[in-house]
Amino acid sequence: MSATGEAGRRGETIRSDVWVAVALRETGGIELELESRVAPYFGEAIRRQVQEVLKSLGVRHARVEVEDTGALPFVIGARVEAAARRAGVDGGDARPERTAAMPPASPKVRLRRSRLYLPGNEPKYFLNAGSYGPDGVILDLEDSVHPDAKDVARLLVRDALRVVEFGRAERMVRINQLPLGLEDLDAIVPEQPEMILIPKVETADQVREVSDAIDSILGRAGDRRALWLMPILETALGIENSFEVARSCERVAALTIGLEDYAADLGVPRSAEGTESMYARKRLVNAAKAAGVQAIDSVYGQVDDIDGLGAWCERSRQLGFEGMGCLHPRQIRVIHDKFNPSTAQIDRAMRIVDAFAAAEAQGLGVVSLGSKMIDPPVVKQSQRLVDQARQLGLLPEETTPEDSDG
């Protein structure tokens, strides 16, 4: 019997990727046929790696074809494994050694102005995503991955989490709808991304199912690192249930909305101004705030229309959203500019923080600014805003009093 599997991408327009076919056999060892654009440089390294991956999967006899257009090692590893899995190979662990430094765990509330979508089966987009400085990157296993490539992308994203550095970005993975999403979780959760996005959520139970699955995977691994959830509401029903979804479990840190699917669910085309989703977006923001989680807007599809994006951001921010998704790195800067706190906001927050400090120093229980009383949550929010502004470089670092002797 000879089971076969193939995975990866090849063709005229493909660069920096690899296509692999594995045909298992009973005898004869590993026979490797390699065609590579970088053969003069890495031919030997590729041969060695293919052997090693197959060995760690327990494959001893197979005919392997590799067509390489300059894929990086983590891509080759994931593609070879995917092809072997498709040929029916079970068990073994072919994950690459973890070489990327683990970013610090995310707090529940952090800057989430921008999140850059990265199609899960297109490794060349992963590499520099962190350099563009988004607050988050989303390794997407859902809509940007062809249904035939779900298993292949899953392994690639898994390995990318071990090997690719994303700078200061929070590493998010968008899994598929359940039940397929549960398979994604099995592969992804042990790699400790900071956040999971769950698509097409309509009920709190769906979120709890994901959270329970995560608990059980993390329980097995004995790991307690924070892993947050961001449910994506993309239907009328999901919007109606948004408050319940937002407080479905401790892991939920933010809610977001998928406008393409939402408009389709309403049966109307999307408009540039987002008229059709105004209610849904307001409702989502309110539900999120009521549950104490962040509200994050959808994406702006017209990548070339930077002015349109800016206008959208302004409206979105006024509604109460704290960030939105990006389809292209060039959208990041505009989104950051628009979702950064304004000078007037920062000024006011600083005055409130100062007033609070003064009141404390005088032993006063009540903080007031001019004739106006300031409630404790406002002080807290102001402090957060000042901290944020400082992080963003919108405020000078705290100055130290000059040495009077100097």
Add this chain to the structure above:
Amino acid sequence: MADKAGLVVNALGRKIPTVVNGREQVPYRGVGGFEPRQGKHAPPVRSCRDYPADGDKRSASLQEAFEKCGLRDGMVISTHHHLRNGDRVALTALQTAAGMGAKDLMWLPSASFPCHAGVIDLMESGAVHHIEGSMNGPLGDYCSHGKMRGTGVLRSHGGRWQAIQDGEVKIDIAVIAAPTADAFGNANGSHGPSACGSLGFALADSIYADHVIVVTDSLVPFPCIPWQIQGNNVDHVVEVESIGDPAKIVSGTTLITKSPERLMIAEQVAQLIREAGIMRPGFSFQAGAGGIALAFVDYLAGMMREDGIKARFVRGGSTRYLVEMLREGLTGCILDGQTFDLDAVQSIAEDPRHVPTSPFTSYNFHGKGNFASMVDVVVLGATEVDVDFNANVNTHSDGRLLHGIGGWQNCLAAGCTVLAVPSFRDRIPVIVDRVTTATGPGELVDIVATERGIAINPRRTDLLDALRGSDLPIRPIEEIKADVERLCGGTPQPPRLTDRPVAVIKWVDGTVIDTVFQVED
């Protein structure tokens, strides 16, 4: 002392041959380390009595013109590359000479393009002995595999002028394709159906060659105005149906890269120029027509606009991006070495502030100065850069010839030299331990800008000081290299090369800076 393959080690630690095509070579001695003092090469004295008093120097065909020039075996025939991949003249000229029975010719193009691949047949047949000029694509492979009889000699644009002027290479017959010419031989590149902009690369040939033939598809009544090539240097004028394919001579329009990586590099370079204080009133810059360089120009123009800063002059490689800056008043003029798109061709024809230049004015190291050293900042590319900042633009990492030097070496004389490169291409590292071929010495490379950070040459303490506290991702080049090796899975296998030189790389002063060795089959 030469080793048993006849090679010596030059001042950059590179093995080079002492004799190339029968001519004694001077090994590279470091920047400014070689100063010859002999006289310039002079072509024979001519008398106007030997030329038609009515100024009509037309010949019926190239063959007739070659006959009048006394075409012989072993002659050096030169051409220019302003028609780029649309050129129909260079190959036709060599084929015509071959058809007349000439053998062992040396072709001295200012650059070769894929449209010249037919020269391989002429080398196979024996008509052409070897090429001294850039070789890429099929010609590059032919040379890299040791099939050419002589040794290739790669020179920069300035180095080609220097070699011709200094008599290192003597041109017997220069064939100059001219988009517009008169019967006396005055010619320009800015007008006519095959307009290409400047004709600067052909200027040295017109001055120093024994015989000069102008070939045009647009003959105008005397005088051809303006003239970049002076008819007084020209022996014969040949009218042909077409000198080239206009669609391949210039691009309809030049487009900026859409690659986010490249855009990021370009923007960071522009920002660096701004933060380092190089972008100041009256400054100057040069950028080519490569993807990153074009985007750099666009970002820099934006920053100049924001800060209200105007450049005194810019040097190109001109494209519509420079032309727009000129029209907007962001620069006082364009000093144009070659003209890449239709907007730029139109501009050079119509705007007196858009000036055609030549390698003599711009690049010649053996002149009384040149423009290159007066440029404040230049942005260039490279195939490889090593941790000593030496860079390679000539060969692939496997040692095969990739492209010519162009003005690259000459531009290193600028006040600040930036190499804007991806840190790896596909899986092949660009930042390496030691470049496969050294086209330029690291001491002249100031900044290497990649998508994984910007490295500043430690020699440039002034730049390091000026950029202290910058938010730009400034990192040691070794760190960038380590990053790249981690991603790419270690260092590549070394190239498989023999010890037989197939080409040499000349430095701007005519010394030999490195050797291209035959690749193993």
